[in-house]
Amino acid sequence: MHELSLCQSLVRQASRVAAEHGARSIRRISVRIGLLSGVEADLMLHAFPFASRGTAAEGAQLDMELCPVRVYCPQCNRDSEVPSNHLNCPHCGYWQTHLSGGEELLLASIDLGIETDAQTLTSSKPWEVPHV
């Protein structure tokens, strides 16, 4: 429901990082979304073209990594993947587990298009382009 405004702040964050690196365009934005974060990945994908229009992120690819819900059981000392509405330990049944994954809502990385002039490029081969 608020995915558009969330996308807008994502675009702002990404644009700020791009500006810090002197990049004019953003090729790809990669985010991590937990299944218990309250954010719908489909709605984010849908909202992204609207949110990025006219910004450095226009035309960028939005990659979303969905993070499963995981709980840690202090009773049997195990960490397990569980459905988002069944957070008890699937091994021993202990109910008071601790959430260890699924709340993620993170801008992980972005791919920037860096303008480089021909002179610097003649000396560098494409496979030597630094990946930071």
Place this chain on the structure above:
Amino acid sequence: MCDTCGCAIPDHLYHATNEQTVRTVEVLEGLKAHNDQTARHNRHHFDAAGVLVINLMSSPGAGKTSLLEATIEALKSRYRIAVIEGDLDTENDAERIRAKGVPAVQITTGNACHLDADMVHQAVHALPIKDLDILFIENVGNLVCPASFDLGQHANVTLLSTPEGDDKPLKYPVMFRISDLVLITKTDLLAVLDDFSCAAVAAHIRQLANPAPVMALSSRQGRIEPWLNWLEEQMMKRRTPHFTPVTANARPSGVMRPHVRTHAHV
């Protein structure tokens, strides 16, 4: 192959024109970093003023305003209360609260699906919070969005009215998982809702690994004592030194941030 002209010379990826190389930058920044920062700031205000702040959430019409009216009636002789109203479209709820003789600030900006920390921050500066004991925030009626936005509250209280059905915690786990207290409202209707079970609600809350108390109330019939007692308990905790916010599920406030914002404070 060269991207620019299609020639097959291996080294010829770049031509004399300006070109772009792609560089990956790791960011690892929360998408709600701004909201979380403002929420911490709000919590700092609340703790400095010594006011207990309760965020009330529910689906539309579950009985938030009615519960507040009954609560104010019961507690206003002993506590100084104010309400921030998140009903973005009308002044109705704020007027109902004012009619009970306590201040209410209506939030009027923002998208109509949830309150965020910025909206609450503005409202906080419109209230004499140093002169308050309890501040209630009535969130927008919605079982989805409000759960994702920390406002700086000390406790999340979620209402579930009997006509909605006892399966709601399993359909909206994001909200019910982070609730510090679950109130089953409109229990006067249980007589005609034979398939609603309060025990099932409690079992579903435990299935979400949430130890929050589950209480059955009816604002209509004035049966709200367990909730009033819970509030008294929170007030007692407030008054004892080294107060730590309510329960296991109150969101981590971290170390109390100094006042880093640069706005004028009232």
